[in-house]
Amino acid sequence: MRPSALLLLAAVSLCLAVAAPARTRPHYGGNLRLAIGEAPISVDPADVSPAGKSMPPSLSRLIFDTLVTLDARGQAQPALSPSWQVDPGNQRWLFSIRRGVAFHDGTGVSSDAVAASLRAANPNWKVFATGEAVIVECDAPTPDLPAVLALARYGIAKRTGGKVVGSGPFAINRWDAGKKLVLTARDDYWGGRAFVDSIEIEMGKSFREQTIALDLAKADIVQIAPDQTRHAVLEGRRVLSSAPTEWMALVFSRDVPSAQDGKLREALGLSIDRDAMNNVLLQGGGEPAGTFLPNWMTGYAFLFPTAVDLQRARQARNAVQQAPVWTLACDGSDPLARVITERIALNARDAGLTLQTTTSAVADIRLVRMPLPSLDAWVALGEFAGSLGLPQPKFDVDRLQQSANASTEYAAESALLQSQRVIPLLHLRTAVALSANVMGWQEDPDGSWHLQNVWLETGKP
Amino acid sequence: MRYAVYNSPINPLINLRIPGMLTPLFSRFFISVLFVLLFVVSGNAQNWAGAEGLLAGKIVAASGPKTMVLEVLNHSSLSAAVTDDIRRNLLTQLAVLGVRFVAPEQAAANVRVSLSEDMQSYVWVAEIRQGSNAPSVVMVSLPRSAVLTVEPAASAMVLRGVSLWSQPERILDVTVIDDNPARMLVLDANGVTSYRMQDNRWLLEQSVPVAHSRPWPRDLRGRLVLRRDKDHLFDAYLPGVYCRGLTGPPPAMTCFESSDPWPIGTDLFSLNASFTSSRNFFSGVLSPGVGNQTTAPPFYSAAAVPREHSTWWLLAAVDEKVHLLDGVTDQVAEKLGWGSDIASLRSGCGSGWQVLATGAGAGRSDAVQAFEVAGREPIAVSTPFEVSGAVTALWTESGANGVVAVVHNSETGGYEAFRLTLTCGR
Structure with a gap:
């Protein structure tokens, strides 16, 4: 085994060990401090801002409950809605609303409030309140609607006079857009009070600033850049790494104009x-990725080749007389993206293609990084397609049979890739470093955090 | 509306009558046999026949019943032995469908089956190559089943675990009722569910919900105490709620908002402690107390340590120390390496009583180990009983002959209840 592989193995082993639950029962109390790179400009879950400017789903879920949540295996579990039913045809759904739940301003979470929130989040749905339930009518069969409603943007919010409140385990105590968010645990949360009393989140911090904050004991949880994870482990930090989830790909700005x-x-x-x-x-x-969804999620991604094949690349290049010079853009503030685009330009040159790297907003090709949108494969594919302007995967009645799940997802993903609008590159692991007193850390395979279950060893009962 | 998607219907009531008891000796033997049978049954391998047949059918539909070469690769967590079984069965199924297996140079189709998996299922993928055509791909998914492994190691005393029950929702406590047929009560956040043993399986009898007005705290705890009075079958204690279970018929449960202390002792050594209803620990208020001691530091769990003329109590405290109350003094032990859950057990081995304690490590698995309190120092008397996840509950049974341990399985995410007993070793 090569030394680098050994180091990686050691790093992963450490991550697994640290990720394990502590054996003592959780303690209540304390203030949990985070530093993150994102700088959201709004707390409203329905406010879809560009990447880095929208509230990370893990934080949004602390403030806003969704009707449904997905467990670590991607299966829908009750949240604000304890049960649901669907009509034949999978277009008309009824979600009951949990009784006795209140928004942070003390008003009850009624079916009217839930319907208004869902209408604001998706104007294409017809949403009606009926007794202690809401009916959602979609314009097409949507057998995965519960998983769709588990997306953070469908968090149930009450919007009045420019203020937005949720019913989640934490209430907003202070909000400086893009800079700082302070949350306070709610004693009466229907799912049980969170262990920590409060969470302070410093936003818009570079990875370097975050690491310094951790070292100076000014933060308990910080993010680690994917290319710095191993280094952080070797430095002796307490690092946790997710499964490969964040999708990095090249996206062409337009459809394939010709066979050439x-x-x-x-x-x-x-x-x-x-x-x-x-x-x-x-x-x-x-x-390395040849698909939208990682293999651990689908079990079939290995069918899509990822290996470099310069001979075939040159053959394909030589089948066309003249190749245009493509511009390849990336986010200039993302050092990893800059390095990757430069490497792609070098690789392309070996195949006889010329790429001009740029940080301009307008380009033929853009390097994108997207977090895994959902642990439900079908919903994740739909979210990828929607974000990239690709056709939505088509409903297939076979999907309702478990034995055919993988087949239909494979067919849908193949169709999306055959559009040749995207070239998947990598699935990146997301990583965090924790201070020694952070216990009970839970992370879903997609890198989602469950901060309501975190507790501090120094907390007082 | 056609069908409920999430909530599965509650199975019809099978038997509401509580049958008469057998003699204690026979019924104990009967229960033991049932436990062993249940344990053996739980280890059975997953049945692959349906999936093998389905995949074989899809392969033949894609390629036609012709000459073929089959290669099976394992990219999943399945063992080599299981992979071999699947390969053999696939060959058989394909042969039944008219496929003939020949040398590679004579084969009309080259089929590579990859045994893969996703988050919930095994995914078996067949790539079928025929001539120079692009390969066609067919696949089937089948749910993964959990496999229990409980193998206690040999030691002076051997801690044995018998699987009682598993379910996706958090189990708070389990009690087995020594009847014929045997019955079992399972307490979780929703209520108490009773099961009846029939044909070596636990069949659902009835579920009775726990009514409560306040939200449950996180790290929910609860305890079942078997009563077996005239019409009083059990008590259930949850944070801020007390439920009284009636024998029936029909069995019923009445719940009250209550701050009454929970019984934390056994039939032999009674002790009650107030539970902090919005948290996960006992406040430290004891009744009737340990000797003169009626208060202690807040604690998670307690274990009786019988002595000749009195009973001492060990408390696993919130301050992560173990306190020994002897009726007069509170002696603190700091570095035992114990977790938050301890329970006492009457085994007949050694001094007759042992304390079971979870470990304080932070691995993906946990362990329970037996200790004897010689003098005032606990000494390990068994090797650790390893479980595949965190122990979330450890309660002494009413008769103290066993301890119920609930494990949050780190692989499956579900909860498993075991009955732990000690047998005297060499």
């Missing part, structure tokens, strides 16, 4: 050395 253009896109995809990117640039912080 398709050949060139194929050549570009075959020229990219994903293994080298992962091993060298990311220090093993991810996995």
Whole structure:
């Protein structure tokens, strides 16, 4: 085994050990402090801002309950809605509303309030309040509606006079847009009071600033860049790493205009050395990707090749007489993205393609990074397609049979990839570093946090 | 509306009558046999036949019943032995469907089956290559089942665990009623569910909900205490709620908002402690007390330590120390390496009584170990009984002959209840 592989193995082992639950029962009390890179400009769950400017789902869920949640295996579990029913046809759904739940301003979470919140989040749905339930009518069969409603943007919010309140385990105590969020635990939360008394979140911090905050004991939880995870472990930090989840890909700004253009896109995809990117640039912080969804989630991603094939890349390139010079854009404030785009341009040159890297907003190709939107494969595919302007996966009645789940997801994902609008590159692991007193850390495979279950060893009962 | 998607219907009531008891000796033997049978049954392997047949059918539908080469690769958590079984059965199923297996150079189709998995299911993928055509892909998914492994190691005393029950929801406590047929009560956040043993399986009898007006605290705890008075079958204690279970018929349960202390002792050594209803620990107020001591530091769990003329109590306190109350003094032990859950057990081995304690480590698995309190120092007398997750409850049975341990399985995410007993070793 190579030394680098050994180091990675050691790092992963440490991560697994640290991720394990503590054996003592949780303590109540204390103030949990986080520093994060995102700088959201709104707390409203329905406010869909660009990446980095919207509230991370893990934080939004602290303030806003959803009707349904997904467990670590991607299965829908009751939340604000304890039960639900669907009509034949999978278009008309009835969700009962949990009794006795209150918004943070003390008013009850009624079916009217839930219906208004869902209408604001998705104007295309017809949502009606009926007794202690809401009816959601979709314009197409939506067998995965419970999983859709588990998305953070469908958090139930009450909006009055420019203020937005939720019914989640924490209430907003202080909010400085993009800078700081202070949350206070609610004693009467229907799902049980959170263990910590409050959470303070410093936002818009670079990875370096976050690490310094951790070292100076000014933060208990900070994010670690994927390419810095191994380094952080070797420094002796308490690092937790998710499964490979964050999707990094090249996205073309327009559909394939001609067969020749398709050949060139194929050549570009075959020229990219994903293994080298992962091993060298990311220090093993991810996995080469040939699909939207990682293999641990679908079980079929290995069918899509990720290996570099320069011979076939050149063949595809040479099938076209003249290749245009493509511009390749990335987020200029993301150092990892900049390094990756430069490497892609070098790989492309080996295949006879010319890419011009840029940080401009307008380009032929853009390097994108997207978190895994959902642990439900079908919903995640739909979210990817929606974000990238691709056609939504088509409803297939076979999906209702468990034995056919993987087949239908495979077919849908294949169709999305055949559009040649995207070239998947990598699935990155997300990582956090914790101070020694943070206990009970729970993270879903997609990297979602459950801060309501975190407790501090120094907390007082 | 057609069908409920989430809530499964409550099974019809099977038997509301509580049958007469057998003689204690026979019924104990009967229960033991049932436990062993249940334990053996729980270890059975998953049945793959349906999936093998389905995949074989899909392969033949895609390629036609022709000459073929089959390769099976395992990308999943299945063992090599299971992979071999699946390969053999696939060959059989394909042969039944008219496929002939030949040398690679004579095969019309080359089929590679990859045994993979996703978060919930095994995913078996067949890539079918015919000539120079692009391979066609067919696949089937089948749910993964959990496999229990409970193998106590040999030691001076051996801690044995018998699987009682498992379910996705958090189990708070389980009590087995020594009847014929045997019955079992399972307490969780929703209520108490009773089961009856029939054909080596626990069949659902009835579920009775726990009524409560305040939200349950996180790290919910609860205790079942078997009563078996005339019409009083059990008591259930949850944070801020007391429920009285009636024998019936029909069995029923009445719940009250209550701050009454929970019984934390056994039939032999009674002690009650007030539970803090919005938290996960006992406040430290004891009744009737340990000797002169009626208050103690807040604690998570307690274990009786019988002595010749009195009973001492060990408390696993919130301050992560273990306190020994002897009726007069509170002696603190700091570095025992115990977790938050302890319970006492009457085994007949050694001094007759042992204390079971969870570990304080932070691995993905936990362990329960037996200790004897010689003098005032606990000494390990068994090897650790390893479980595949965190122990979330450890309660002494009413008769103190067993301890119920609930484990949050770190692999499946579900909860499993075990009955732990000690047998005297070499």
